[in-house]
Amino acid sequence: MARDNLDDLLVFFAVARERNFTRAAARLGMTQSALSHIVRALEARLGVRLLTRTTRSVSLTEAGERLLQNVAPRIEEIEAEIAAISELGGKPAGTIRITAVDHVISSVLWPRIAPLLPLHPDLHVELSADYRIVDIAAERYDIGVRHGDQVDKDMIAVRLTPDIRMRIVGAPFYFADRAAPASLADLMQHNCINLRLASSGGIYAWELRHEGRDVEARVRGQAVFTDAGHILEAALDGAGLGFLPDELVAPHLAAGRLRSVMEDWCPLWPGLHAYYPSRRHSSRALGLVIDAIRHRA
Incomplete structure (x- = not known):
């Protein structure tokens, strides 16, 4: 195989995985126009279209998918x-x-x-x-x-x-004018800090476990974040209850900055x-x- 073909294949694989010329260009440190030129030249040499391009998306043709799945590995x-x-x-x-x-x-x-x-x-x-x-x-x-x-x-x-213990936690002053939850019904009345999942765009359902039964709690609250670090900060600020791993909250529990509730509902994760x-x-x-x-x- 000519070295030029190999270099061009690596560029094609980057575009195919990203499904986007702009992201692939940033990843490779090249301009978008240079990537587009390389892919078109590769398609011309192979005599087959590898990508279907629209103004909003890039998708693989059957030939492009076969090249990605069989040659890239x-x-x-x-x-x-x-x-x-x-x-x-x-x-x-x-x-x-x-x-x-x-x-x-x-x-x-x-x-x-x-x-x-x-x-x-x-x-x-x-x-x-x-x-x-x-x-x-x-x-x-x-x-x-x-x-x-x-x-x-x-x-x-x-x-x-x-194995990791999950915790439902809130700042002590969050509980100053409200009772700590003891049941799922109680939890639904609290201001809970939610996590939006990057994979689906949906809100993560808290994965609880009580008396041997798995429970997905779709809690409600005023604040939604896309990462655990910001959920922790919001819980420390008294914005509501967070559902977080013990390793993240343990220092704050020990220092009294957070309080753990509903511990019999919190599962042990692998x-x-x-x-x-x-x-x-x-x-x-x-x-x-x-x-x-x-x-x-």
């Missing part, structure tokens, strides 16, 4: 093997891309990764905050982070945390796990990061 495997071979004679090097929710990055991943970087100057780590269930292979992440029951069976999974495709197992840089972030009792 093979090129990624080649890149992974070349990176692994290059590491055999030197220091761990390269960029490890990780996707996780924001509070996991700040409370779990970054504190464990930060001490690693000064020791390995050729190692780079990119941490992306995202509440979506990301297809790490399609979006070219090296590591994803999810709760243990959400990890696909074909992935290698490494535990990052013990701990966080890092996961990655088995074909990337040979990378020394990946192995170094995985070892740094894994859970140690």
Whole structure:
């Protein structure tokens, strides 16, 4: 294969995954017009249309979908093997891309990764905050982070945390003129701080559990955020009740800045796990990061 064809394929894969020329251009550090020219030239050489373009969207043709699904993974495997071979004679090097929710990055991943970087100057780590269930292979992440029951069976999974207790919390002064909720009916009368899901655009239903029964509570309130960090800030400000992991609220509970309620309704969730495709197992840089972030009792 001519080198030009390979370079152009990598550009096409970026556009195909983003379904958007502007986002792909930003990701590759190129202009949108340059990307469009490269894709059109590739289509001309192959003699087939790969993308269907409208003023608002970009979609794959049957040929484009086949190219993305069948060729992109093979090129990624080649890149992974070349990176692994290059590491055999030197220091761990390269960029490890990780996707996780924001509070996991700040409370779990970054504190464990930060001490690693000064020791390995050729190692780079990119941490992306995202509440979506990301297809790490399609979006070219090296590591994803999810709760243990959400990890696909074909992935290698490494535990990052013990199982996680969820909490319903509010500031003490929030309860100054109202009784703490003790039942689901009580909870529905409170001002609750909601989370909007990036994946669907809908409001997250609090996943509670009481007397062995799972309950989805569609609570109401005045404030809606797209991340747990802002929900925590709003709860500390007395704006209402938040539904948050213990690891995020524990220091504030201990200091008396927050109060936990309905504890018999709050479930224990499977701990966080890092996961990655088995074909990337040979990378020394990946192995170094995985070892740094894994859970140690």
